[in-house]
Structures are given as structure tokens and as C-alpha cells.
Amino acid sequence: MAENKHPSFRLSFSARASSPSCSTLASYLLNLMTIKQTNLCLSADVNSTSELLKIAEELGDTICVLKTHADIISDFTERSATQLREIASRKHFLIFEDRKFADIGSTVQKQYISGPLSIAKWAEIVTVHLFSGPGILTALEGAASSAISQYNMTVHTEISGGFTEGQQMEFEPEPEPEPEPEIEPLHDEIRTKPDWLRQGRKPSIVSISTTISTRSEPMSPQTSGQMFQSNRNQKGYLKEALDRLGPIPYFRSALVLAQMSSKGNFFTKEYTENCVKSARNHQDFVLGFISQRSLNSEPDDNFLTFTPGVKLIEPDSNERGDSLDQQYRNPAQVIGNDGADVIIVGRGILQASDQLEAAERYRKAAWDAYEVRIMK
Ligand code: 5BU
DSSP states (O other): OGGGSOGGGTSOHHHHHTSTTOOHHHHHHHHHHHHHTOOEEEEOOOSSHHHHHHHHHHHGGGOSEEEEOGGGOTTOOHHHHHHHHHHHHHHTOEEEEEEEEOSOHHHHHHHHHSTTTOGGGTOSEEEEOOTTOTHHHHHHHHHHHHHHHHHHTSEEEOOOSOOOTTOOOOOOOOOOOOOOOOOOOOOTTSOSSOHHHHTTOOOEEOOOSEEESOOEEOOOGGGSGGGGOOOTTOHHHHHHHHHHHOSOOSOOEEEEEOOOOSTTOOOOHHHHHHHHHHHHTTTTTEEEEEOSSOOOOSTTOOOEEEEOSBOOOOTTOOOSBOTTSOBOBOHIIIIIITOOSEEEESHHHHTSSSHHHHHHHHHHHHHHHHHHHHHO
């Protein structure tokens, strides 16, 4: 019953973006979703860089987030990441590496910022299990802060121009490797949220082709949520609104795995509650949860709920899962009834004969369910 739901159930994404408890990245994502009218995350579970880049290029306009499992891409290199980032900034979506960190703090820091994947360099969002205790969040947040500091001290050259329609995608020359950042402990002065944002202002970030990033200039009032009401069908307006939103800010966030979609999983109610308690102590870093329903319960909770195990299922179909215990529910059910904000869809789109048409169908189903929900 809608009457008993947490306030975030009925609030619009743009109103939630303006909340003082909203991190820079969460605020950016919520505004991006509003402008593009999409709360669809594509799970790009493909095996090669070329497939990854192709699907990102073709479906990028319909999604707010693209989720990867980089370790199943046989030829994933730094160049794959650079090219995916170029598409993400041109098509306006965040990148989410579904890494599912689960080790002790010292190990996850290394897994996050170094090694062949160097995830912190190219993915805004990662997933984390809290099996090892809440310290894993402190460790990852510290590593994220170091990666951000390192980035901010480096002159970055953004790839400008991008691909034009029909242009062949080619690999950029291998860039010079950047030195691995030193992992610093999380000090109070090294936070993912700068002072100006703590004072309730949101970023207006200026980006030119070669710039010292991140030049987080004082907030312009244009970035407040209400400015981002969008009519997706007005092409000029969409571009103008995306220009006004600005480039993706260089921040890093985690989604805590609090519930799973697979049949017979061992997640208990108590474990899920402990995930939420731990997340509340890391609100700058934790964007929200991977869960089957919204876990916002305290009045100030404003976590985003990303829900996998989603498929458009015909009422009389028996396609409610796969042969390996994945379980599926409809977008209307997870968003409309259970308060999910973003649906994660893989095979429902990847296995369609027309992937773009399927992505658009999922986008529309999820967005319609959200609009109905906030009007309840
Ligand atoms: P599918 O093809 O839509 O079933 O893919 C779902 C994706 O979401 C896949 O990449 C999984 O690794 C991921 N996933 C999931 O399905 N269920 C979960 O509980 C979690 C992740 Br956590």
C-alpha cells in the first residue's frame, strides 16, 4: 500500500537529486535519468570489446547506466575502458563495473585501483558485498579518494569529437600508463564530497578538451533538480538540458549487495538490515543497494535501489527464470510495487533480435512504472 511507503517512494528523481543528503554522483545520476527519461541499466554481459563498444554505441541513448563484467571480456584492456568512457561521455551514461568486492580491506583496495582492470580509473560505480564487515566500505572509499586525488592532480586530455554516425570504431593508440596511485587512509580532509557541496551546493563542472580536472566551480542555480524536467521527444531540449547538466563528474560510488535475485540465496533479513546500517555510515560513497526492493526506512534515507532479475514477462509465460536459478520479475512490479529506482536488464535485451527496440521497450516500461508510482 502506497500510504505506508517511505517518502522516497513517491518523490520524483529530480526532487531526490536536490536533497542535501544526496552525493554529487547520485545527484548527477538522478538528474541525468530525469533528462533522458530512463531508469534502465543495461547489463552488457558480452565477451569481447567490440561487442561491448557496439552495444554501448547503439543503446547508449536509451540507458542511464551501463553495467559491465570486465572479467568476462576476453580482450579487455585499458584501451577498451578508454573507448567505453568516450562513448559514455558522448551518450551520457554512467559506467558500473559489477565487481562484487568481498575480501579484506587491503586486498580490495588493490583490486579496485590496480592490476589489469584498474577499475577505479574508468567505472563510476562498483558493487560490494559486506560479508567481510563494514570495514570494506572504509577501504574502498579510501581507495576511491586516492584515485580521485590522483586524477585531480593530473592533466587529462579528453577525447574530443567522438564517432560520427556510421563511422568505424577504431582503437586509440595505447596511452602511456599512469603511475599507480598511492592508497591513502581515509582522512577527514580527503572526502569524495568537497566543502562547497557540504554547504548544500551542487557542482557546475567546466570541461574543455584539455583541462586540469575536476574544476568544481561554485554552484550555479541552474543545476537544481527542478531545472531538469525533460521532454525526451524534443530533441533540441534534450541536448540543451544535457549540456546544462555538464560532463560526468569524476566521483566514485559503490552499490552494496543487500539482496540477490537468485533462488535459494543465503541472504537473511538480518544481514540485509546490517548492510543498510553500514551504508548509512558511508553516505558520501554508497549510492544505494542492489536489492529486490527499496531498503529506505529512516526518514533521511535517500539510497538508490538497483534491481536485477528483471524481464518483461507475458502473464501466461513460464519464463520466470533461467535454468541456473536466476528469477525474473516485471519492471512494473519491481518499480511500481517494490520501490526500485533502476532496473538492471541483460538477456532480456541482449538476446532480442532487435536490441534497440527491446531496450526502448524496457526503458519505457520502467519509466512509465516510475511515473505512475510518483503520482500515487
Ligand atoms: P540477466 O541476463 O538480466 O539475468 O542479467 C542480470 C545481471 O545482473 C547479471 O550480470 C548478473 O551478474 C547481475 N545480478 C543478478 O542477476 N542478480 C543479482 O542478485 C546480482 C547481480 Br547481485
